[in-house]
Amino acid sequence: MPPEVDKAKRFLERLLSNPMLQGYTPLQREEQILQLFSTHASQLAPLLKSNEFFPEKSWTTLLPILIQALFELTDRDLWAIFEPFLQSDLSLSFLSFLTKQAVPEVQVRAQLIALLKDILQSPEGRRVSTGPLTAIQQGGCFRYIDEIFERKSYIHFEITKVQRLRMSKEEIKGILAITLLLKSAYVLYISEGMHTYTDRIAGVIQGPFAEKVIRALQKRIPLLPVSIVESAIHANMSFGENRFIEATARLASIFASRYRTFRAGLKVDRGADTPDKSWFNVARKNYKFYGFDIKMLDELYMIAAEMGW
């Protein structure tokens, strides 16, 4: 490891420990730092050129070093959470429901870890994984599953009757986690320069491309049922344009978007509504723009309002 990267890490460690970044997940913190580099390059460059830091480096040569160091620090923190999650905490009990046969879970878990590592290789993959991985890490989306099963309303109907996932809510939570985890896998198959910020709006990918990605992923993770892979990739499509999208895909799409900017422990100002209720209400207004299922948003909004989330 070049000595500059070590030096950069020391600087970034201090930056990452800033209280303003508290409550964010590793990928969110990384995104915040990258935004800082982008917006304050002109101020940072002369300061980092001082003798204490990198006196010989220009900003253009220093930036890749900083980014490499930042990715390594993020990976360290991220895998400290996701390695044990994928190796044991993630429940794969739904596999036997879907395949009607025994599935070697250890192999599936190893394949998932390898796939996630590949996704996180590229800056684009890291960026689009921020929302889904934050949703899993913060876990807030799973408490909605409990409420959905309690109420047995629209979303429950869509999951159990339309998508025909007749299983317990714990299995549904597992499917939602896998859907979120694989949602960003499409970035492995995009050509360079294809993406800007379209993952945040409706119809990131279109049907033919989605089919191509699903086929490729099937080969990559053959032990995973195709319905799960389809759900994950369809989570990137607009429900407005594709009414066949699975309920779990629609949920994953909403939660990935919700948790992209989610901040744990955020103090709710007096006079303001709760974070989830606010977010779902805004999303209801923008549902066409984001390609969300409005009925799902309505139900999630009601849950957030009633539960004070």
Add this chain to the structure above:
Amino acid sequence: MKRSFWENLVVGAIILVLFQTVVDDVAVLADWPWSIRRLLLYFGFLFDLFFTVEFLVRLYLAYVNGEAKEYFFHGYGWIDLIASIPLLLFSSGPVIYGLLAGGVPVFGLGRSLNLLKTVKIVRVARILRVLRMLKVVRQLKQTNSVMAQRHVGKIATSVLTTCILVFSVGSFLLQSVSGKSFEQMYWESVESTSDTLNKASSTELNATVQTVARVLPFLLKVKAEGKDIFLRHDSFYLATRFGPYDYFYEQRGSLELYFDYRPLTRLQAEQSLLIFIIVLGLLLVLLLYYAPHFAITVTDPLFVMLKGFKEPSYNLEVKIPPHFKEDEVFQLAEQYNEEYLPLKQRNLSMGERETSDLKWEAVADLFKKG
């Protein structure tokens, strides 16, 4: 914003002086020993002196900074003035002077000096101490909003000042227009008793004194030719329970009469305590009921909207209480919730305005610390 040591000291002194004022009234009503009441009077004087010095220092500092007018008219300087110098001059100052001078020069000279008026002014002026509560009000930070604090401060100032002025001025006016007050009856009794006893012959004086003493409970002591002919209480009781302005002395020829003045003081203490309770009640209602209401219906929604306009990542909606939804503020909030936030979210999603929550100042500090 953290309060300075001086501000904390002032707030502490205000709370103590209000406590002292209440205890002083209770002490009169409960007939506490004179030694305790004397101590309370000294404390009252020290507090009045403290607030007078505080006002003069504040005024001087404001003058030096060229802000004397601003301090006096807009910084509650006029309250500082009313609640300090008049109290020292008309309330605790004369009391302490009287005590240090042995009581007699001020309080014991008889009606010619108009004891009643002096003591009455002293007690009415004490009400001004309640105005100091306003100094606490402006120290209280009910909300983070400057606007809420100013509004509550204005209302509290208006209500309390009006109350205190009405009570103090009103009490004088009412007495001048009303019929026979307790005070008038008191002085008429004193006058007639003095006349009766003065006219009584030496042989029937003792019997007359005993008769009068039975119907006039505030006749304390009668001396004739330098000898005690009537004593309602023993000398120990008199020494421990009576201060220099708890009795009234009258001389008619060789006859010396002492009257208990405490019934009138008790009446004034009752009124003073009542005013204090009314003002305190009003203040508590303003602070605990009105201030939160103002915050909920005006400043809190404005604060949330302002934050939403300023901070790109802030996306919390304004909470609209159903029974206030017709208020202009909440109609504005509805527009903010329904129109602005969705638009802002879409703009953010399009990557038009990417910003970090990390403030540059915090990052710059990192370099300063090395």
